[in-house]
């Protein structure tokens with residue numbers, strides 16, 4: 001049978017894409033090399049931050065605001081709790097990119113927020129120990145989404161809308177007709193044909209998208225869960241916000257409250273990891289991974305300096321400017337891609353699914369995606 005669209009990779013973005021395409025009546029084949037909501041890619045670890053006062057650029061705000069609506073719609077359709085609003089605190093020196101970036105987005109889009117000086121941060125959130133030069137931007141609407149539950153919800157709904165999903169089905173090769181007339185995708189089980197192809201391969205995108213013209217770098221990232229030395233209640237969603245704390249020019253210290261007390265409080269460092277390849281990564285959390293995060297915990301959130309309950313290695317797929325790639329493939333209009341999420345993509349997953357479905361079905365989208373064009377790097381395409 002010939003499909004309308006084949007989706008390669010059913011992780012955060014591919015599961016949402018398969019769902020959107022199937023819900024719009026397409027015959028969809030989804031191919032995933034591992035199991036559903038596995039822990040070998042970029043979308044595991046129970047929680048992901050979602051926030052509107054977007055420090056990476058105001059261009060993301062309309063997309064993330066739409067994402068909040070889509071997460072709530074997915075909750076209704078799936079019966080799962082997926083988005084938990086906890087409030088969010090961005091921390092850094094006055095004038096830092098973290099503070100000025102989130103403030104610009106908040107002001108441009110009238111996102112409710114408060115600016116806090118160090119004494120006010122200590123008063124409102126005594127868990128934090130900012131020095132006197134640290135200021136904060138507090139956003140009440142920030143919180144966390146649940147990636148594994150989100151993926152499973154999207155996959156289940158995709159199947160309910162008739163999508164065929166194959167797991168343990170690595171794609172070995174794909175070909176697209178240069179004139180736009182369809183695609184062929186090869187797995188160990190067979191060769192499949194479709195009119196269009198969506199590639200949402202996460203950290204494996206460099207292998208599948210060599211001719212995209214975007215230099216993608218995969219980065220090893222470790223997420224840890226700490227047990228507080230005092231009551232976990234002080235680190236629950238009502239009392240402890242998600243936080244992003246500028247560390248130096250290139251890295252941020254961040255954390256997520258204990259949504260489930262047994263799991264502890266997530267704390268990690270955004271960026272600063274080793275450059276790796278998806279199939280050759282060290283998946284074991286090393287003592288040095290813990291030491292780097294613990295040093296920041298001890299200095300900035302001393303009551304969290306307890307046992308490390310769990311840890312997980314994850315991957316970022318970075319573009320040079322850390323903005324996403326979401327577009328039709330420059331060489332094949334019937335191939336659409338979403339990748340290079342540079343460590344901040346999951347919150348957008350339902351919207352990315354919508355955008356890829358728009359591009360696959362209509363060849364265009366109403367969503368603002370100019371920032372994500374692959375040709376911004378100016379590379380020549382074969």
Ligand SMILES: Cc1cc2nc3c(=O)[nH]c(=O)nc-3n(C[C@H](O)[C@H](O)[C@H](O)COP(=O)(O)OP(=O)(O)OC[C@H]3O[C@@H](n4cnc5c(N)ncnc54)[C@H](O)[C@@H]3O)c2cc1C
Pocket residue numbers: 008009010011012013014031032033034040041042043044045047048049050169170171172200201202203204205208221222223268314315316338339341342343344345346347348
């Ligand atoms: C530690 C960590 C913390 C993060 N924190 C946040 C956060 O707080 N907020 C936020 O918004 N984002 C965050 N992110 C980023 C976000 O999680 C990612 O941007 C997003 O999950 C990427 O989704 P994806 O679909 O591109 O990748 P994945 O979910 O990894 O999906 C790609 C899928 O493609 C499959 N695949 C690849 N190649 C093939 C093939 N040849 N054949 C078949 N299947 C294939 C893979 O097995 C995988 O399932 C974080 C990421 C990490 C690692």
